Amino acid sequence: xxxxxxxxxxxxxxxxxxxxxxxxxxxxxxxxxxxxxxxxxxxxxxxxxxxxxxxxxxxxxxxxxxxxxxxxxxxxxxxxxxxxxxxxxxxxxxxxxxxxxxxxxxxxxxxxxxxxxxxxxxxxxxxxxxxxxxxxxxxxxxxxxxxxxxxxxxxxxxxxxxxxxxxxxxxxxxxxxxxxxxxxxxxxxxxxxxxxxxxxxxxxxxxxxxxxxxxxxxxxxxxxxxxxxxxxxxxxxxxxxxxxxxxxxxxxxxxxxxxxxxxxxxxxxxxxxxxxxxxxxxxxxxxxxxxxxxxxxxxxxxxxxxxxxxxxxxxxxxxxxxxxxxxxxxxxxxxxxxxxxxxxxxxxxxxxxxxxxxxxxxxxxxxxxxxxxxxxxxxxxxxxxxxxxxxxxxxxxxxxxxxxxxxxxxxxxxxxxxxxxxxxxxxxxxxxxxxxxxxxxxxxxxxxxxxxxxxxxxxxxxxxxxxxxxxxxxxxxxxxxxxxxxxxxxxxxxxxxxxxxxxxxxxxxxxxxxxxxxxxxxxxxxxxxxxxxxxxxxxxxxxxxxxxxxxxxxxxxxxxxxxxxxxxxxxxxxxxxxxxxxxxxxxxxxxxxxxxxxxxxxxxxxxxxxxxxxxxxxxxxxxxxxx
Numbered sequence: 001x002x003x004x005x006x007x008x009x010x011x012x013x014x015x016x017x018x019x020x021x022x023x024x025x026x027x028x029x030x031x032x033x034x035x036x037x038x039x040x041x042x043x044x045x046x047x048x049x050x051x052x053x054x055x056x057x058x059x060x061x062x063x064x065x066x067x068x069x070x071x072x073x074x075x076x077x078x079x080x081x082x083x084x085x086x087x088x089x090x091x092x093x094x095x096x097x098x099x100x101x102x103x104x105x106x107x108x109x110x111x112x113x114x115x116x117x118x119x120x121x122x123x124x125x126x127x128x129x130x131x132x133x134x135x136x137x138x139x140x141x142x143x144x145x146x147x148x149x150x151x152x153x154x155x156x157x158x159x160x161x162x163x164x165x166x167x168x169x170x171x172x173x174x175x176x177x178x179x180x181x182x183x184x185x186x187x188x189x190x191x192x193x194x195x196x197x198x199x200x201x202x203x204x205x206x207x208x209x210x211x212x213x214x215x216x217x218x219x220x221x222x223x224x225x226x227x228x229x230x231x232x233x234x235x236x237x238x239x240x241x242x243x244x245x246x247x248x249x250x251x252x253x254x255x256x257x258x259x260x261x262x263x264x265x266x267x268x269x270x271x272x273x274x275x276x277x278x279x280x281x282x283x284x285x286x287x288x289x290x291x292x293x294x295x296x297x298x299x300x301x302x303x304x305x306x307x308x309x310x311x312x313x314x315x316x317x318x319x320x321x322x323x324x325x326x327x328x329x330x331x332x333x334x335x336x337x338x339x340x341x342x343x344x345x346x347x348x349x350x351x352x353x354x355x356x357x358x359x360x361x362x363x364x365x366x367x368x369x370x371x372x373x374x375x376x377x378x379x380x381x382x383x384x385x386x387x388x389x390x391x392x393x394x395x396x397x398x399x400x401x402x403x404x405x406x407x408x409x410x411x412x413x414x415x416x417x418x419x420x421x422x423x424x425x426x427x428x429x430x431x432x433x434x435x436x437x438x439x440x441x442x443x444x445x446x447x448x449x450x451x452x453x454x455x456x457x458x459x460x461x462x463x464x465x466x467x468x469x470x471x472x473x474x475x476x477x478x479x480x481x482x483x484x485x486x487x488x489x490x491x492x493x494x495x496x497x498x499x500x501x502x503x504x505x506x507x508x509x510x511x512x513x514x515x516x517x518x519x520x521x522x523x524x525x526x527x528x529x530x531x532x533x534x535x536x537x538x539x540x541x542x543x544x545x546x547x548x549x550x551x552x553x554x555x556x557x558x559x560x561x562x563x564x565x566x567x568x569x570x571x572x573x574x575x576x577x578x579x580x581x582x583x584x585x586x587x588x589x590x591x592x593x594x595x596x597x598x599x600x601x602x603x604x605x606x607x608x609x610x611x612x613x614x615x616x617x618x619x620x621x622x623x624x625x626x627x
Contacts, residue, residue, distance in 0.1 A: 033109050037153075042160050049168045050077055053176075054183045073190045080182045084175040091170055098163045105156035108148050115145035133311055133390035246305040248272070248327040251290040256300040256331075257610055260339040260484050262289060264303045265324065267346025268393050272305040275345060281466035285343075288468055295477065298485055302333055306351075311389040317347070317396040317405070321354035334362055338611075339484050342369040343476060345463045346439070347397060349374025350409065353447075356419060357412045368423040368483040370476050372463045376410070377443035378403050381436060400443075413447055423483040425450045427475065431458040450479070530609060542616075544606040 047069050054060055054077075060068070068074060085091040122138035171179060250256050264286050266275035276285035290301040304327055306320050315323065334340055340362075344352045349371040356363055375382070375397050382397035400406050413419045426448035428441050438459035445452050453475045455462050465473035530538070609617040 033113065034106060037105075037109070037157065041157055042164055045161055046164055046168070047074070049165070050081060053168075053172060053179050054187055055180045058184065058187055060187070068187070068190075073186065076186050077183060080179060080186070081171065083182075084171055084179055085167075087178075088174050090174055091167065094163070094167050094170055098160075098167060101156065101159050101163055105153070105160050108152035108156050112145050112148035112153060115141045115148065119145060246272075246307050248304045249302070249331065251286045251301040251303060256302075257336050258300045259298045259337065260341060260480075261300045261302050261333050261337040262341050262343060262480065263328070263333065264301065265342060265344040265348035265352055266303075266305065267344075267348045268308050268391070268397070269310055270308065270345065270348075272303040276303075276463055278461075278464040278466045283464065283466045283470070285463055285465055285473065288465060288473055289477070292468060292477065295480070295485075299480070300337065302328075302331065304328075304348075308347075308393060309391055311391055314391045314393055316392050317350055317354060320351045320393075321358055324351060324355045325359060334365055338365070339367055340365050341367065341480060341484050343372070344369065344374060345372045346374060346459065347393060349376065350396065350406070353409050353413060353419075356422070357409065357416065360416060360418050363416075363418040363422065366422055368425065368479060370425045370427070370479060371444070371448070372427040373429045373439045373444050373459050374426070375439045375443045376406070376446035377440075378406055379439050379443060381438055410447065420449070423450055423479070424448045425475075425479050426452055427462055427472070428452055428454040429459045429462050430454050430456055431461075433458045433460065538609060538611050542608045542610070544608070 051060075051065055051068055051074075054068075068077070085095055119138045119141035122134050122141060126134040126138060264272070264276065266272060272286075273284075278284070286301045286303050289299065290296060292299070304324055306323055307314055328334060328340075342352045349369070352369055352371075353376075356366065356369075378399035379397050380399060382394050383399065386394040386398065396403070396405050400410070424447060426445045428444045429437065429439060432438075441454075453471075455472055457464075457472065462472065465471075468474070468477070607619045611617070
C-alpha cells in the first residue's frame with residue numbers, strides 16, 4: 001500500500017468521525033433542535049396542563065394565566081411538579097417510561113442531524129472528486145435522514161406527548177391535594193408581590209434556532225470541505241484517483257538478455273516510482289539493483305505498474321495477474337532470460353501468487369519470490385478501508401476467514417509442488433502507521449519457506465532502502481545471489497557452448513549491392529557452427545568486425561563498440577535452444593558498407609554467444625575476402 005494513501009484516507013475518515021462526534025457532544029449541537037421540539041410540542045402541552053392544576057377557587061384570569069406561563073413564577077410551579085413526582089412511587093415509575101422514550105426521541109433527532117451533515121460532506125466530496133460511489137453514499141444518507149425526519153421523530157413525539165398527558169393525569173390523581181396546596185401558596189404569594197412579570201424565555205424562535213445550528217454546523221462543514229480539497233491536491237483524499245495511464249518496462253535502456261530478470265510489483269494505491277523511492281535520500285530500489293556493480297552484469301530489472309485508484313472502478317486482483325502476464329509476454333521477459341525472480345510489496349505479492357498459479361508452466365524459471373509485507377492471510381485494515389473506498393482490490397485483501405479469494409490462493413499454492421518449491425522469502429514490518437500495524441506478522445509470513453526478515457520500518461518504508469548498505473536492500477541482494485545466481489546450472493566455470501571454427505580462417509565473399517560493376521560494397525560472412533554439451537537456451541549472437549577506421553551497417557544496426565579493436569558490432573537475436581551435443585549452423589551474415597569502398601582482403605572478427613552464463617562463449621578468427 002502506498003504511503004499511506006489507503007491507511008491515510010481510512011484514518012482521516014475515522015479521525016473526522018471522532019472529531020465530529022466530539023464537536024457534536026461538546027458544542028451541544030442537538031440542543032437547539034431538541035429545545036425547538038420541546039417548546040413547540042411537548043413543552044407547550046405540559047405548560048398548559050400544569051397551570052390547569054392551579055385551584056379553581058383562586059379565579060385565575062386569562063391574563064394571569066398567560067403571565068404565569070411566561071414568567072419566572074412558572075419555574076416554581078414546575079419545581080412542585082417534580083417534587084410531587086419524587087414523592088410517589090407510581091409517578092417515579094412512569095417518569096422512567098417518559099425518560100426512556102425521551103432517549104428514543106433524542107436519538108431520532110441525532111440520526112437526522114448526523115445523516116444530514118454527512119450527506120452534505122459526501123455531496124461536497126462528490127463535487128470535488130466526481131466519484132459516483134460518493135454520490136450513492138450521499139443518497140443513502142439523505143434517505144436515512146428523511147426517514148428519521150418524517151417517520152421516526154413524529155412517532156417519538158406523539159409517544160412523548162401521550163406519556164406527558166398520562167403523567168399529568170397521574171399527578172392530579174395521586175398527588176392532587178399536595179399540588180393544589182403548594183400551587184395556592186405560590187400564586188397567592190405572587191399576587192402579594194404585585195404579580196412580577198419577569199418573562200421566561202419560551203425558547204429560541206425557529207429562525208434563530210436555525211442560525212444557532214448553522215453557527216456550529218457551517219464551520220465544521222467548511223472544515224470538511226477544505227480537508228477534502230486539500231487531500232485531493234495532495235493525493236491523500238478519499239477518492240484522489242490518479243490517471244489510469246500506467247507503463248511497465250525495464251529500468252535501463254538497451255537490450256535485456258542477461259541471466260536473470262527481477263520483476264518489481266508494487267502494492268495497492270502504489271506506482272512504479274513512488275512505491276520504491278526513498279524520499280529525502282534519493283534511493284530507488286529498482287535503480288539501486290539495476291546499477292549494483294556486483295549484480296548488474298547478470299541482472300535486468302523490470303517494473304510492473306497497474307491502475308489502482310483510491311476509489312472507483314479498478315481491475316480486480318485476478319485481472320491484475322493477467323495484466324502482469326501480458327506485460328511480461330510483451331517484453332519477452334521469460335523468453336529472454338534464463339531465470340525470473342519477483343520482488344513484491346503488499347498486495348503485489350498476492351498478484352504474483354495468482355499469476356504463478358495461473359501459469360505453473362513458468363514456475364520452472366522462477367527460483368525465488370521476495371514478499372515485502374504481503375497480506376497473505378488478509379488485513380483487518382482492508383475490511384475498514386473498503387467501507388471508505390469502492391476500489392474492488394481492497395475486497396481481495398480482507399481477512400482470510402471471510403475471503404474465498406485468498407483461501408483459493410492458499411489452497412492452490414499448498415497443493416502445487418512446483419509453487420512450494422519456489423524460495424519464498426518474507427519481510428515483516430515492525431513499526432505501525434498512526435498506531436496501526438497494517439499487515440500482521442502472521443499474515444506477512446504465511447506460505448513462506450525461508451527465514452523471516454523483520455525490518456525496523458512501517459508498511460510503506462519497508463520497500464524504500466536509502467542505499468545499498470540498507471538492510472532492506474542487502475537482504476534481497478543476498479537472497480538473489482544465493483537462490484538464483486549461485487545455484488544455476490548455467491553458471492558454470494567452463495563454457496557450455498562451443499563455437500566451431502574458432503581461431504580458424506573463414507572464407508567470405510563479396511557482393512555488389514550498388515549496381516556498379518566497379519564497386520563491391522557487400523560482404524557475405526559464411527555460417528559457423530555452435531555445439532552445446534547440455535541443453536542451453538541461446539539468448540543472442542553478436543558479430544564484431546574490425547578493418548581500420550571503417551564503419552559498417554547492414555541488416556543489424558551497429559550499436560556500441562565491444563572493444564577498441566572491434567569497433568563495429570552486429571546483433572542477431574537467436575532465442576532458441578540447443579540440445580546436448582547437437583550442432584547448430586548459424587545463417588550467413590550479410591554486411592554492407594555505407595559507401596562504395598571495397599572491403600579489405602583480411603578482417604579481424606569475433607563471435608560472442610550469450611546464453612546466461614557468467615561470460616558469453618567467445619571465438620576470435622580471421623575473415624578472408626577471397627572474392
